[in-house]
Structures are given as structure tokens and as C-alpha cells.
Amino acid sequence: MTKNLTLFDIGAADLEASLNRAFEAWVVHRANSQSRAKSERPLSDESVNVYREMWQAFAKFCAERNLDLRDIAVSDLEVFLTVRGTGPDPEHPRQTTRGGNLSARYANRYLVLVQKVTQFQARVDGEETNRAAALLRERPEYRYAEAADKDPPPEYLDEMQARLLIAYLTRAPQPDSNEKMTWKTVRDRTAVALMLGAGLAPGDVRSLKLDGVITVGGRRAGVPWKLALEGNGNSPARETPVADWAGRQLAFWLRIRAQQGIPGDYLFPSTMNGTQWSHTRCFEASRDVLEGAKLGKDAGGLFKLRHTFALRQLRKGKSEEDVARWLGLLDINSMTRYRRIVIGYQDVV
Structure with missing residues (x-):
């Protein structure tokens, strides 16, 4: 009617x-x-x-x-x-x-x-x-x-939360559950994996192109170890390292994407037609992954992953200049917020 x-x-x-x-x-x-x-x-x-x-x-x-x-x-x-x-x-x-x-x-x-x-x-x-x-x-x-x-200190995942999330992102469906592993399931989990394991923001995930995935020169054949991101009005073009576990998850997604025959340049397309993931849908899908991992879906959840990556790199002794460049930060003073945190968790991501 x-x-x-x-x-x-x-x-x-x-x-x-x-x-x-x-x-x-x-x-x-x-x-x-x-x-x-x-x-x-x-x-x-x-x-x-x-x-x-x-x-x-x-x-x-x-x-x-x-x-x-x-x-x-x-x-x-x-x-x-x-x-x-x-x-x-x-x-x-x-x-x-x-x-x-x-x-x-x-x-x-x-x-x-x-x-x-x-x-x-x-x-x-x-x-x-x-x-x-x-x-x-x-x-x-x-x-x-x-x-x-x-500006409060950044929220981040503690050691146990990080381990639980990594386990959730990288595990196969359980035989005794009704969980379905569709291509979108793998896409969503891999997107979150790169937020935690490569420090990407949701906008980076949406705009990342296939040719930005760098595999050559890595320690494991066929496993991505670095990402190249295009610049925009808020951040310059940059490269950022990928944690080993996140690289393996990304390699898995690339195989699934190829098997599905998804066209287009975007690493994480919205549909089988290869169109770009929308801001809202990317946010909702990533938030649901965190909820599935029992980490909740609070507003700061996605950027907790990026902050965890930054803290992990600083914990490993990387310079603030390097970490800022990997995050795409134009102002090195943005790193001061991390100095307030006493990093007590282990290098798990």
C-alpha cells in the first residue's frame, strides 16, 4: 500500500x-x-x-x-x-x-x-x-x-583480552556449534585482526587496496608482513608492519577472496561486486566481532585495538617517531598520551 x-x-x-x-x-x-x-x-x-x-x-x-x-x-x-x-x-x-x-x-x-x-x-x-x-x-x-x-589515557586490551581476541579471530568454526563461516565472517575477523595486529583505524581498513598488501620479502612465503596505505587529507601515505598471526589471517582471507572471485581493488569489499565497505557497515561488522569475542561493543572498542598495537610497539623498544609514522600521525606530540601508561603486559600481539 x-x-x-x-x-x-x-x-x-x-x-x-x-x-x-x-x-x-x-x-x-x-x-x-x-x-x-x-x-x-x-x-x-x-x-x-x-x-x-x-x-x-x-x-x-x-x-x-x-x-x-x-x-x-x-x-x-x-x-x-x-x-x-x-x-x-x-x-x-x-x-x-x-x-x-x-x-x-x-x-x-x-x-x-x-x-x-x-x-x-x-x-x-x-x-x-x-x-x-x-x-x-x-x-x-x-x-x-x-x-x-x-583527553583520557587511551584504552587498550590487557594481556588476557588480547590473547582471547587473537584466539577468536584465528580459530575455525567449532563442530558442535551452529556457527557459520561465510566469506563475510572471514572478512570481518581479518579486518579486526589488522586493527589489532597492524594498528589500522576503521577508515584505513575501508580504504586499503589489494596492492597495498606486501608479501615479498617476508619471513614466510605467501604470508603478508607489511601494508602500504595511501595518503589522505588526515594522514600521509605510509607503511606499517603486520604481526605474524595477523599476517597468517590475512593470507587466509586472500585465499577466500580469490576463491569467491570477488572483483575490485578494495581488500575488504562490502559485497560480492567489490564495492567499498561503507563507514557504518564496517563499524557495525567490526563491533559485532568484538561482541562475539566477549569483549563487548562499547564505543571505544575499535580504537582500543589500534592503541594496543601502538603500546606493543613501544614496549618492544620502537621509537615514538616510528610508531607515529606507522599509525599515520602527522603530529609526534600525539604520542604523549601513551607515555602516561605504564606498560605491564607481555608482548602478545
Whole structure:
């Protein structure tokens, strides 16, 4: 049965489309910007995808309440952040929340996005900028959200957690279980293996190409030992080592991928057609792997893996400069957060 659209439905759809066009115009503006200011530089594809998902949730919220950018009040933003934090919203799953609330850092980044797009659209329309987002960001919990003392030490896996996860990622299905080992199961587990065993971020996993897997020159024939990643707006092109166990898991995935005849350049495609894994689907699949390994699916779970890799390398005596380069960090000062941690676990990953 076809739904009968009311005038409100049509109006809301038009407003939502208009708000999304404002975002896309802002992205194009950033792409064409010649400014050296960090706030005006072109955005990486990964950043655009993340911001687009964030903005679409905001546009939907505004359209449902008939709020144009010029109409938004501080109270509207407060309600939105509350709704966004308490979910669940299957189309836009929470990714950086703690309990039932958005973290101050994530909420502030949402407000920054709203502020920037609103400022851009006001300039285009020749109007005064709505300062609701800027006013809300002046509150202490948001003003200091990015301060160094608000940046907690990174969460990481302890020795037992790391061993249990590795065992889960690399084991075959148990004969007495109903577990199915599909090609997507192997893909998902291998993706998580590279987060833990090579320090990749979810965005790295999504963008990694087949020709970035380096096998030649390794200790074991046919087993990848290094990855080459393309640069983007947030990090330079780089190479990063792969732990032995993760390399073996990657070799297994490459065999499965070849057997399935999956085309395309992406190492971890979304479908049998070889299309790129979406930000949301990659996050959900990786999170479910952690849940299957009994590690939970909390918001910081995926980056715990990357932090564990970094700590392992520092534990082995690798320099901060090397580890920063492997992680794709442009600022060596980002490594200071690891110095606060007394590394007491063994070299297990």
C-alpha cells in the first residue's frame, strides 16, 4: 500500500533535502578552498563520509520539526544531542557515546560541524549567521572538551583480552556449534585482526587496496608482513608492519577472496561486486566481532585495538617517531598520551 503523503510530509522532505544540499555545498567549498587554515582545508573522503552521516541525522531531526538553519535555537541543539545520545537509531548508530549520553568531545564536534555549515550557508545567502551552536559551545563542558587534560589515557586490551581476541579471530568454526563461516565472517575477523595486529583505524581498513598488501620479502612465503596505505587529507601515505598471526589471517582471507572471485581493488569489499565497505557497515561488522569475542561493543572498542598495537610497539623498544609514522600521525606530540601508561603486559600481539 502506498503511503498518502500529507503537506507536512512533503514540506519536511523538501527541507531535509535543502539541508543536505547545504552540507554538500560546504564540502565542495572545502574541496576548492585555497586557504591554509586548518578549518578551511579540503576534507579527506573518510572525513566527508563521517560528517555526512552525522549531518544527515541532524537534517532529519530539523526537518521533522520544521527548523531551517536560521531558526535553530540553543534548546533545539540540546534536544538533538540528547536524542542522538539516547537512540537507538538503526540508520545512524551511535559510535562515540558513553552510556546513554554523547561524550563531551563528540557533542562538541557535532556542534562544530553545525556551526561551520551554518556559517557557510549564511555567507551564501548573505544573511547573519545563526550563533546557536557557537553559544552552546561556550559552555565549559564543550569549551574545554578538546583540552589536553580532558583527553583520557587511551584504552587498550590487557594481556588476557588480547590473547582471547587473537584466539577468536584465528580459530575455525567449532563442530558442535551452529556457527557459520561465510566469506563475510572471514572478512570481518581479518579486518579486526589488522586493527589489532597492524594498528589500522576503521577508515584505513575501508580504504586499503589489494596492492597495498606486501608479501615479498617476508619471513614466510605467501604470508603478508607489511601494508602500504595511501595518503589522505588526515594522514600521509605510509607503511606499517603486520604481526605474524595477523599476517597468517590475512593470507587466509586472500585465499577466500580469490576463491569467491570477488572483483575490485578494495581488500575488504562490502559485497560480492567489490564495492567499498561503507563507514557504518564496517563499524557495525567490526563491533559485532568484538561482541562475539566477549569483549563487548562499547564505543571505544575499535580504537582500543589500534592503541594496543601502538603500546606493543613501544614496549618492544620502537621509537615514538616510528610508531607515529606507522599509525599515520602527522603530529609526534600525539604520542604523549601513551607515555602516561605504564606498560605491564607481555608482548602478545
